[in-house]
Amino acid sequence: xxxxxxxxxxxxxxxxxxxxxxxxxxxxxxxxxxxxxxxxxxxxxxxxxxxxxxxxxxxxxxxxxxxxxxxxxxxxxxxxxxxxxxxxxxxxxxxxxxxxxxxxxxxxxxxxxxxxxxxxxxxxxxxxxxxxxxxxxxxxxxxxxxxxxxxxxxxxxxxxxxxxxxxxxxxxxxxxxxxxxxxxxxxxxxxxxxxxxxxxxxxxxxxxxxxxxxxxxxxxxxxxxxxxxxxxxxxxxxxxxxxxxxxxxxxxxxxxxxxxxxxxxxxxxxxxxxxxxxxxxxxxxxxxxxxxxxxxxxxxxxxxxxxxxxxxxxxxxxxxxxxxxxxxxxxxxxxxxxxxxxxxxxxxxxxxxxxxxxxxxxxxxxxxxxxxxxxxxxxxxxxxxxxxxxxxxxxxxxxxxxxxxxxxxxxxxxxxxxxxxxxxxxxxxxxxxxxxxxxxxxxxxxxxxxxxxxxxxxxxxxxxxxxxxxxxxxxxxxxxxxxxxxxxxxxxxxx
Amino acid sequence: xxxxxxxxxxxxxxxxxxxxxxxxxxxxxxxxxxxxxxxxxxxxxxxxxxxxxxxxxxxxxxxxxxxxxxxxxxxxxxxxxxxxxxxxxxxxxxxxxxxxxxxxxxxxxxxxxxxxxxxxxxxxxxxxxxxxxxxxxxxxxxxxxxxxxxxxxxxxxxxxxxxxxxxxxxxxxxxxxxxxxxxxxxxxxxxxxxxxxxxxxxxxxxxxxxxxxxxxxxxxxxxxxxxxxxxxxxxxxxxxxxxxxxxxx
Numbered sequence: 013x014x015x016x017x018x019x020x021x022x023x024x025x026x027x028x029x030x031x032x033x034x035x036x037x038x039x040x041x042x043x044x045x046x047x048x049x050x051x052x053x054x055x056x057x058x059x060x061x062x063x064x065x066x067x068x069x070x071x072x073x074x075x076x077x078x079x080x081x082x083x084x085x086x087x088x089x090x091x092x093x094x095x096x097x098x099x100x101x102x103x104x105x106x107x108x109x110x111x112x113x114x115x116x117x118x119x120x121x122x123x124x125x126x127x128x129x130x131x132x133x134x135x136x137x138x139x140x141x142x143x144x145x146x147x148x149x150x151x152x153x154x155x156x157x158x159x160x161x162x163x164x165x166x167x168x169x170x171x172x173x174x175x176x177x178x179x180x181x182x183x184x185x186x187x188x189x190x191x192x193x194x195x196x197x198x199x200x201x202x203x204x205x206x207x208x209x210x211x212x213x214x215x216x217x218x219x220x221x222x223x224x225x226x227x228x229x230x231x232x233x234x235x236x237x238x239x240x241x242x243x244x245x246x247x248x249x250x251x252x253x254x255x256x257x258x259x260x261x262x263x264x265x266x267x268x269x270x271x272x273x274x275x276x277x278x279x280x281x282x283x284x285x286x287x288x289x290x291x292x293x294x295x296x297x298x299x300x301x302x303x304x305x306x307x308x309x310x311x312x313x314x315x316x317x318x319x320x321x322x323x324x325x326x327x328x329x330x331x332x333x334x335x336x337x338x339x340x341x342x343x344x345x346x347x348x349x350x351x352x353x354x355x356x357x358x359x360x361x362x363x364x365x366x367x368x369x370x371x372x373x374x375x376x377x378x379x380x381x382x383x384x385x386x387x388x389x390x391x392x393x394x395x396x397x398x399x400x401x402x403x404x405x406x407x408x409x410x411x412x413x414x415x416x417x418x419x420x421x422x423x424x425x426x427x428x429x430x431x432x433x434x435x436x437x438x439x440x441x442x443x444x445x446x447x448x449x450x451x452x453x454x455x456x457x458x459x460x461x462x463x464x465x466x467x468x469x470x471x472x473x474x475x476x477x478x479x480x481x482x483x484x485x486x487x488x489x490x491x492x493x494x495x496x497x498x499x500x501x502x503x504x505x506x507x
Numbered sequence: 508x509x510x511x512x513x514x515x516x517x518x519x520x521x522x523x524x525x526x527x528x529x530x531x532x533x534x535x536x537x538x539x540x541x542x543x544x545x546x547x548x549x550x551x552x553x554x555x556x557x558x559x560x561x562x563x564x565x566x567x568x569x570x571x572x573x574x575x576x577x578x579x580x581x582x583x584x585x586x587x588x589x590x591x592x593x594x595x596x597x598x599x600x601x602x603x604x605x606x607x608x609x610x611x612x613x614x615x616x617x618x619x620x621x622x623x624x625x626x627x628x629x630x631x632x633x634x635x636x637x638x639x640x641x642x643x644x645x646x647x648x649x650x651x652x653x654x655x656x657x658x659x660x661x662x663x664x665x666x667x668x669x670x671x672x673x674x675x676x677x678x679x680x681x682x683x684x685x686x687x688x689x690x691x692x693x694x695x696x697x698x699x700x701x702x703x704x705x706x707x708x709x710x711x712x713x714x715x716x717x718x719x720x721x722x723x724x725x726x727x728x729x730x731x732x733x734x735x736x737x738x739x740x741x742x743x744x745x746x747x748x749x750x751x752x753x754x755x756x
Contacts (some may be wrong), residue, residue, distance in 0.1 A: 122632035449596075458557050459595035463665065464583035465615065473608060477599025477648070 029360075039296075045102035045357035051075065054212055057102050061181055061215065064188055070134045070201055074211030077202035084205055087339050088366035088397045091273075091310065099244045099275060101213040139261060147451055152177055153220045154234040166230065173229050176221040180248055183219035190221060194252050198281040198345070206277040206312040206339075210246045214279070217247035222257035231487055233262040237280075244275040251281070253288035255321060260291040262490055273336060274299075277312045286321025291329070293486050294342075295494055298334035300501075305364025305393075308336025315342035316372075319351035319380075327354040328371065329485040331494045334502040336365060341399065343372035346380035346408075353382040356482040358494075360501050361394030361426070370400035370431075375441070384415040387479050390426035391502060397429040404441040411438065417447040420478050420501070422471070472499045508532050509554075509673055511705065514565035515729075516553045522563065523549045525729035531673070533570075534701045538715055539708045540740060542725035542748045547708045548592060550726070551677045554706075555589040569673060571705050583609075584616035586672030590662040590679050597649035602661070603631060605649050606668050630702065634667040638694050656687040663694035674698065674705045680714040692717030712744035725751050 045056055054075055058068040083094070152166035154177065170177050176187060181193050201211040218234040236247060253259055276298060282290050292315075301308025311334075317326035328342040344353030355371035373382035382402065392398040396419065404411045430447050448493030452474055460470035475498055476483070483491050509531040516524045523546045541547055554567060555559045556579035567574045572585050593654045597605065611621040622630070633644055640660055650658050659679055666674055676695065680688055695705060695718050707718055715723070715737060723739040724731045725748070733739065733751055743751070 408742050453595075454558065454596060455595050458579065459591065460599070460605075460609070461579040462555050462583055462589050462591075463605075463669065464580050464613035465609055466612070469608065469612060473600055473605065474597060477597060477601075480599045 037204075043102075043104050044100050047100050048097045049075075049099070049101060049213065053101055057213055057215060060102060062185065064184065066192060067184060069422070070196065071212050074201035074208045075213075078208035078212055080204065081202075081205045081208060083482045087399070088320075088395060088431075089337050089366050089368050090338060091337055091366075094273075094275060094310065100271050101244060101246070102215055104215075121352045137157060152230055152232050154179060154232075155237070169229065170232075173436075174223045174226050174256050175228050176219065177232055178219055180217040180250060181215075183221075183250075187219075187221070189302065190252070191219065191250065194250055194281070194283055195248075196281075198283060198316050199279050199314050201408040203499045204314060207279050207314040210248060210277050210279045210314070213244075214246045214248040217249045217278070218251075218263075219249075220251040220259060220261060222253045222259045224254040225256040226254075227257070228259040231260050231262060233264065235264050244277065247278050248277075249278070249280040250283075251290055251292070253285060253290050253324075255286040255288060257285075257288045258488060259289075260293070262293040262295070262487060264295045264297065273301075273307060274309045276309050276335075278314075280313070280342075281315035282314040282315075282326055284317065284319050284321070284324035284326050284351075289325040289327070290317065290319065291487075292317070292342070293490065294328075294330040294332070295486075295490060295497065296330065296332045296334050296338075297497060299336075300334045300365050301336040301363065303363050303392075305336070308365070309334065310337045311335035311340060312337075313340040315340065316345065317343065317353070319348050319353065319377075320344045321351070322348040323349045323350045323352075325352040325354075327352075327356070327485070328503045329354075329482065330337075330357040330358070330369075331349045331482070331486070331497065332357070332359040332367060333497055335367070338365075338367040338369050340369045341371055341401075343374070344382060345374050345376060346382060346411075348380075349377045350379045351377060352380070355382075355384045355386070355400075356485040357386045358389070358479045358498070359387070359396055359398075359484045360391075360498060361396045362391040362501060363394060364392070365394045367395070368397040368399055370398045372401040373403070373413055375402075375404045375408035375413070378407065378409040379411070380408055381412045382414075384413070384417070385481050386415075386417045387482055388417075388419045388428055389422065389475060389502075390419065391422035392455075393425050395427040397431060399431045399433075401433040402435070402443055402445075403433075404436040404438050404443070406437045409436050409440050411436075413441075413443045415445045415447075416441075416481075417445070418478065419447075420475070421448040421449065421451045431458075468503065471502055475502060509567070509569050509706070511554075512565055512569045514550075514562070514567055515552070516560055516562045518549070518560055523729050524553065527726075527729070527731060528567065529724065529731060531704050531706060533672070533704050534699075535721040536695075536699065536705045536707060536718060538718075538720040538723045538740060539706060539726050540710065540712075540723060540743060542752070543710075545726045546729040547726055548677055549729075551589055551675045551706075551708060554582075554675060555579055555587060560621075580612065581616065583669075583671075584613045586671055588666050588671030588674045590659075590666060590674060590676040592677040592681065594650045594653075594658040594662055596651045596653075598651050600648055600649050601645075602649050603628065603645040606631060606645075606665060609665075610669055631668055635662060637697065638664055638667060639690060640664055655682040656684060659683055659691055660687065660694075663691050666698065667694055670698070670702070672702055674703070676705065676707045676709075678708055678710065680709055680711065688714065688717060712740040713722065715740045727752055 045053055054071050066424050127204045199207050202208050222228050298309035319326055326344050346353050353373050359367045361367050371384055377399050388396040388398055398417050402413045417430050428449055432445055457470050486494055509526050510528040514524055514527040562575050574582055607627045614621055635642055641710055719737055725733040
């Protein structure tokens with residue numbers, strides 16, 4: 013990372029790259045762990061983070077489990093073997109110990125986030141949105157750069173409401189009992205291959221705790237940025253909503269444009285107690301690789317929410333436009349009586365991207381309901397798979413699921429696949445599954461163009477219409493961004 | 508003014524238009540009649556620029572624009588509107604949003620100021636009312652779940668909002684009951700004026716009782732074989748196309 017290469021790279025990108033606008037690299041002095049993964053490396057990461065003993069023990073247990081596991085290959089995904097020993101598992105911008113206020117954050121980092129349109133100033137809102145809303149909504153942001161959280165905004169205002177929003181490293185230091193109580197309680201350390209890897213080496217992520225009866229006064233969001241080369245990002249997010257609490261949380265992700273692949277294996281755990289509700293939205297825009305399929309992020313993510321109490325509600329909304337490989341199934345355990353799980357998803361794949369994504373709705377308690385709306389859009393040579401499981405356990409009387417699964421094809425070299433698994437062990441369950449596959453037809457494009465729209469505007473209009481049910485679930489500030497992102501992702505995919 | 512000279516065109520190597528000569532001066536409505544397979548729809552697609560229709564010779568200009576050189580959206584911005592024989596469904600796309608996007612795209616292309624949503628809705632509601640159409644037509648998704656008659660009315664509503672200078676109506680009367688036929692015809696007649704011209708393609712004389720044309724052309728085997736006044740349509744209704752075709756052969 014020589015200083016001059018950054019400028020050259022940017023100049024080159026402005027010429028060669030129209031699709032991915034977040035592919036720049038930040039030249040900043042970094043601290044790395046040596047390449048490879050071993051008990052020694054885990055001890056090093058743990059020491060860097062100042063982990064308590066119980067956490068180190070948990071990591072080592074996860075690592076031992078991981079070593080006995082095999083990488084899963086049941087997804088409809090093809091990629092060369094990942095060399096886990098060639099990666100680095102820790103990278104952090106060098107800094108003086110403990111910069112706590114925004115003024116102390118390295119200006120280069122502030123600049124990076126400014127360039128990405130992410131406000132790390134407390135009066136700001138997301139770039140491009142301010143002009144369109146009369147009274148700009150305030151959004152608290154936690155910014156994670158490679159392995160560490162670099163800044164969290166609006167902490168005081170949230171603290172006044174009783175809400176804890178900080179990096180998970182800080183939570184481990186400041187609220188160890190809370191973290192210990194909930195960490196791994198939804199996604200255990202040995203849950204699956206990638207979750208075990210994450211548990212062993214996770215370095216940062218966000219922590220949210222909303223106490224009993226509190227409605228979080230603003231949107232919370234975390235912005236993940238991979239910058240360093242050959243470094244995996246393994247963040248862990250934990251959100252707890254006590255009885256009657258409500259919170260809406262959004263995560264966004266980008267990475268520099270690189271020829272080699274980058275590994276991202278995150279874990280997200282949500283806990284909703286009685287009458288609590290958590291709304292979790294994702295706009296995933298990791299670098300997808302170039303038009304020939306070179307480079308891009310491998311995104312292997314485990315996200316699970318636990319509706320522990322009666323009438324708890326967990327809602328996942330995701331707009332997935334990035335990554336070379338996406339392997340991700342945000343799920344809900346519906347344990348509390350009358351609890352509600354929702355999954356709204358738009359997954360766009362173009363060029364040589366591959367996405368295998370969906371959800372699991374596990375109905376355990378009586379009168380539980382779940383809704384699944386999945387919209388897959390495939391263009392270029394990409395493959396887009398919806399994989400979803402709906403399971404009704406014996407005591408889940410009157411469980412109800414509705415699944416709507418639609419695929420839209422652009423061009424004739426891409427693929428759309430739908431793989432639903434439905435299992436009911438209670439005769440009172442009502443399970444509905446609808447699936448459609450359609451193509452943007454020439455006559456639709458011509459109809460739009462005859463009315464005066466360009467071909468690209470016509471595609472955007474049709475795609476946005478196709479995704480409308482999902483986009484309306486996003487917090488308003490982000491729906492506009494998501495629409496723009498869809499437009500950018502599909503640029504040049506027709507004709 | 509639409510001016511077509513010696514236009515030859517086809518699909519997949521098969522020539523369908525064998526040299527069309529036609530002039531539609533501004534302010535006039537011309538009807539094109541003809542048997543199935545005579546090239547009526549091909550003419551409307553060639554004029555509006557649909558992919559897959561290959562022009563092999565001749566020219567077509569509109570108000571000084573060389574139509575054949577322009578992409579479909581530029582022809583639309585220049586004032587050309589095609590009312591489709593089979594209007595296309597756009598699932599999830601709200602009719603009002605679609606029309607506003609289309610109108611603003613045209614206005615942008617012409618260097619005019621775009622309409623905000625309030626101004627647009629005012630315009631759209633007025634047009635809907637004038638055509639005695641239900642306001643919910645604007646809220647519904649473009650042509651999705653519309654009856655055949657509703658789809659044709661929606662075409663006329665779009666025409667009323669986009670205000671083209673030249674409208675091509677491709678068998679807009681097919682599948683319409685008598686009430687819908689009246690509403691559609693009134694919609695077209697309301698546009699008539701010195702700056703509006705239309706090419707009304709139809710099989711039947713019936714439509715021309717409502718939209719009285721200045722001229723009637725008979726298209727057969729890819730050529731205009733006869734031209735006359737409104738009485739020509741009535742003559743064809745009585746004698747059929749056989750006599751005309753016999754003359755050509």
